Amino acid sequence: MSASTSAPANSAPVAHNALPPPSTSSAARSSRIAPHSHIKGLGLSPEGFANLDTAGFIGQNNAREACGVVVDLVKSRKFSGRALLLAGAPGTGKTALALAISHELGAKVPFCPMVGSEVYSTEVKKTEVLAEVFRRAIGLRIKETKEVYEGEVTELTPSESENPLSGYGKTVSHVIVGLKTVKGTKQLRLDPSIYEAILKEKIVVGDVIYVEANTGAVKRVGRSDAYASSYDLESETYVPLPKGDVHKRKELVQDVTLGDLDAANARPQGGQDIMSVMGSLVKSGRTEVTDKLRREVNKVVKSYVDQGVAEVVPGVVFIDEVHMLDIECFTYLNALLESPMAPTVIFATNRGNALVRGTTDVISPHGIPVDLLDRCLIVKTDSYTREQVSKVVQLRANVEGLKFGDGVLDKLAGEGEKSSLRYALQLLTPASILASLAGRTQIDIDDISEMNELFLDAKTSASMISESGAAFGS
Numbered sequence: 001m002s003a004s005t006s007a008p009a010n011s012a013p014v015a016h017n018a019l020p021p022p023s024t025s026s027a028a029r030s031s032r033i034a035p036h037s038h039i040k041g042l043g044l045s046p047e048g049f050a051n052l053d054t055a056g057f058i059g060q061n062n063a064r065e066a067c068g069v070v071v072d073l074v075k076s077r078k079f080s081g082r083a084l085l086l087a088g089a090p091g092t093g094k095t096a097l098a099l100a101i102s103h104e105l106g107a108k109v110p111f112c113p114m115v116g117s118e119v120y121s122t123e124v125k126k127t128e129v130l131a132e133v134f135r136r137a138i139g140l141r142i143k144e145t146k147e148v149y150e151g152e153v154t155e156l157t158p159s160e161s162e163n164p165l166s167g168y169g170k171t172v173s174h175v176i177v178g179l180k181t182v183k184g185t186k187q188l189r190l191d192p193s194i195y196e197a198i199l200k201e202k203i204v205v206g207d208v209i210y211v212e213a214n215t216g217a218v219k220r221v222g223r224s225d226a227y228a229s230s231y232d233l234e235s236e237t238y239v240p241l242p243k244g245d246v247h248k249r250k251e252l253v254q255d256v257t258l259g260d261l262d263a264a265n266a267r268p269q270g271g272q273d274i275m276s277v278m279g280s281l282v283k284s285g286r287t288e289v290t291d292k293l294r295r296e297v298n299k300v301v302k303s304y305v306d307q308g309v310a311e312v313v314p315g316v317v318f319i320d321e322v323h324m325l326d327i328e329c330f331t332y333l334n335a336l337l338e339s340p341m342a343p344t345v346i347f348a349t350n351r352g353n354a355l356v357r358g359t360t361d362v363i364s365p366h367g368i369p370v371d372l373l374d375r376c377l378i379v380k381t382d383s384y385t386r387e388q389v390s391k392v393v394q395l396r397a398n399v400e401g402l403k404f405g406d407g408v409l410d411k412l413a414g415e416g417e418k419s420s421l422r423y424a425l426q427l428l429t430p431a432s433i434l435a436s437l438a439g440r441t442q443i444d445i446d447d448i449s450e451m452n453e454l455f456l457d458a459k460t461s462a463s464m465i466s467e468s469g470a471a472f473g474s
């Protein structure tokens with residue numbers, strides 16, 4: 001009897017694994033990056049000059065060239081212990097520059113943006129928030145050659161048998177999986193625990209999968225492109241039929257971040273996917289990411305790197321509105337910058353001289369204490385000309401698939417010059433909604449004028465309030 005209860009009990013933790021691995025709030029991240037989707041890089045010539053408006057970047061030549069130098073320094077590992085500070089008025093492309101730098105550093109480089117004020121929370125210590133962002137910005141590429149069975153699934157038949165130990169129902173005794181490659185086919189008879197993994201990964205006939213020979217871990221690579229059809233979901237990835245034998249040695253590459261590893265080790269789940277395996281690097285009963293746990297994870301990671309199994313990919317931490325941090329955070333940042341595995345750090349601010357938060361009398365440039373400022377290379381962003389605003393607006397319109405009627409671009413450029421590039425860009429979406437409500441496919445000049453009456457730009461709003469300030473005051 002005990003055996004019959006132990007069988008489902010054994011499989012229970014596997015099913016429990018259906019919990020997704022800890023995510024790094026990627027949804028929040030992509031929404032923050034979306035307005036910059038036209039930025040593909042710094043757009044510099046091989047000599048490092050920004051004489052053309054390429055890679056989605058318009059003007060801002062000095063800043064782009066300076067950022068190019070920083071990229072070179074980072075690539076030649078001469079930027080450690082330092083940081084880049086982007087200083088300039090709102091809407092002058094500071095966030096866009098930071099993103100472009102991370103693009104230039106490589107496709108799989110983690111980019112972790114945060115806003116200074118994110119450190120203030122009642123649950124988590126300020127320094128803890130910073131430490132976590134820094135860990136998420138260090139990528140780890142793990143390479144392993146493993147014995148696998150890989151191919152397109154041609155058959156998936158669970159074989160049921162009477163459960164000999166209880167009178168009720170049937171259990172899956174094994175599962176027959178047929179795999180096909182260009183070279184041949186093979187039929188595997190697999191353990192029922194693998195069947196659960198197959199169900200979990202939602203694998204069906206026609207998918208390309210591989211099964212690790214030693215662990216039995218199953219991974220779906222994608223849908224075989226023989227099954228590609230026009231009405232399939234766009235999110236599906238199609239892959240060619242694998243070459244070679246079904247049974248072979250394969251190099252597997254997995255990208256994780258130190259932040260992922262910390263989180264996984266703090267909540268070990270058991271199971272077969274890579275995050276669960278990586279989640280049991282360190283044997284700990286802890287449920288919280290502590291400095292000790294991080295040190296232990298570091299130790300294991302270091303040994304992986306020494307053995308050539310893993311490669312560290314330093315990413316980019318971007319702290320916007322850095323003047324919102326306080327003295328405690330700044331002091332901690334000094335320490336983080338010094339740590340051996342530090343990512344590239346970029347700050348942005350639109351403040352001039354300001355009080356350093358958390359002090360009563362320390363006034364410092366950009367609200368950053370001088371000892372940290374000393375480590376920064378400072379790059380200034382300039383405001384845009386009418387012509388440049390018009391080019392950026394046109395770029396965004398192309399990305400968002402919007403069309404302009406006569407004179408619209410000129411009008412928007414004028415608005416941008418008068419207030420800011422940001423304001424001109426912000427008028428785009430509501431104006432397009434107005435146009436589509438009126439049944440037009442292109443934005444007309446009236447839409448812009450109407451939006452202008454409904455909404456105020458920052459400068460107009462401020463001046464209106466100060467004019468009627470007496471009324472507000474009394």
Ligand SMILES: Nc1ncnc2c1ncn2[C@@H]1O[C@H](COP(=O)(O)OP(=O)(O)OP(=O)(O)O)[C@@H](O)[C@H]1O
Pocket residue numbers: 035036037039056057058059060088089090091092093094095096097320349350392421422425
């Ligand atoms: N030189 C440029 N070329 C193309 N697009 C740009 C350029 N500068 C800014 N943009 C775009 O304009 C918008 C506003 O720029 P961004 O958010 O980078 O400004 P910011 O300096 O970070 O402003 P804030 O201080 O308010 O955070 C974004 O959509 C950005 O992609």
Ligand SMILES: [Mg+2]
Pocket residue numbers: 094095096320348
């Ligand atoms: Mg910004």
